[in-house]
Amino acid sequence: MAAAAAGGGSGPGGPAVPLRSGRSIPVLGLGTSHQGGYSHDAVVHALQKCGIRHIDTAKRYGCESLLQKAIKESGVKREDLWITTKLWHSDYGYENTKKACLESCERLGVDYLDLYLIHWPDAHVPGKSNREVRAETWTAMEELYEEGLCRSIGVSNFLISHLEQLKEDCVVTPHVNQAEYHPFQRPQELVDYCRSRGIVFEGYCPLAKGEALTHPSVIQLAKKYGKTPAQICIRWSIQNGIVTIPKSTKAERIEENCKVFDFTIAEDDVEILNGLHDGRHVSWDPSLIV
Template sequence: MTSTSASSIPTYPTVPLSNGLQIPILGLGTSHHGGYSHRAVVYALRDCGLRHIDTARRYGCEAQLGVAVQGRAARLGVDYLDLYLMHWPDCSVPGQSNREVRAETWRALEELYDEGVCRAIGVSNFLIPHLEELKEDCSIVPHVNQVEYHPFQQPQEMVQYCRREGIVFEGYCPLAKGEALTHPAILRLADKYKRTPAQICIRWSIQNGVVTIPKSTKEQRIWENCQHVSA
């Protein structure tokens, strides 16, 4: 890992959302159970130029992220969110169907969007039927659908559906929770192109037009993951 100057900090391609905003095609994922490192996030922001950090309330790291982003910690400590996602389509509320609760929750996100609290809103782990129901029940088509995506899980029907509907497809777990890093085919490609297995998977995802958010708590790995994104 080398030190960086302001002039050498990379920039990343962006993907347009249906509301005219842009989302960086590469981000940094976080998680619970050891999946957050304050030092790594600061490094990603300062030295790697990443401006897309993914988190969730259940990860329990919102306050730390607020400090990393701008030095304050009232939860995330920001005036607005660039993107806010409904995390999962299934729910359990007595007396209400999953569809009713999804619609009610989505309408709350629509209100936040209309008020400017969230600049874009989306969903995570939604299938095509879930998205079709939202189209019928609500006013705003999700700007993003975040789904697991890697060489061993390629939901191409969902990818094509999202593109037809103007929904940006965002992929998490691009390294298949580490399984891809030791797969013989990926190792052969890494050797052929003189890249790391992680770089092969991330570049493959990005070349498929997928917004990609690999996780890491190690500065060296984050630096490696950011290389060769747009070359």
């Protein structure tokens, strides 16, 4: 996917990939998390010094209101930012989804979300099937999209079976599916399915929570290209056409993670990295969710 590698357009935050919603999502973002804490200074640094304009968060991470402070302090205008947050399963269902979206906007200090995602395919609602709850929830997401409160909508950790059900039950195809993606977890069948339906695939955990950084093949390629193992993994992900959101709470690591647009990994070396796939998850495994 050369368009994603080079960018289907470019904004202040670097290359961007067009979505079916008519918006373009920056191909590189900054992930946030409830694990490993939260660094206000790192987010401000990413926005002010690294040109990051794409921030990915979620209600579950508990840092939406902290991000509001960091964004304000950075001085970056709202219209120059891409803000993604996610709906946690405790808020699934039609009415709850509408309410949760407004609450996330309030915590983030914004009037709209660039992208709102259903975080996980398992609904945990007694007496109702996951499919039923996902359809109800997605109907509310469709309305939030039509109203402009969410400029784009999508899902996270959804497999082909979950996307097929949504296709049968609802009207709007998700604009994005965000899932785990790194050299050991390269779900190519899911990526191909998403592309065939115009769903942009976004990958989290591009460094496999650090596991990929010590793999001999990654280290060897880092030496060959004069880059760090992290830069190799992120560049590989982007060259495979994946919107990529590495996480870090350290300013120097974020700077390193952003310096991935000044080199290209040769096709043979991309294939070496593609060949590392062994199906392992370093995050959640959605394959048991019906």
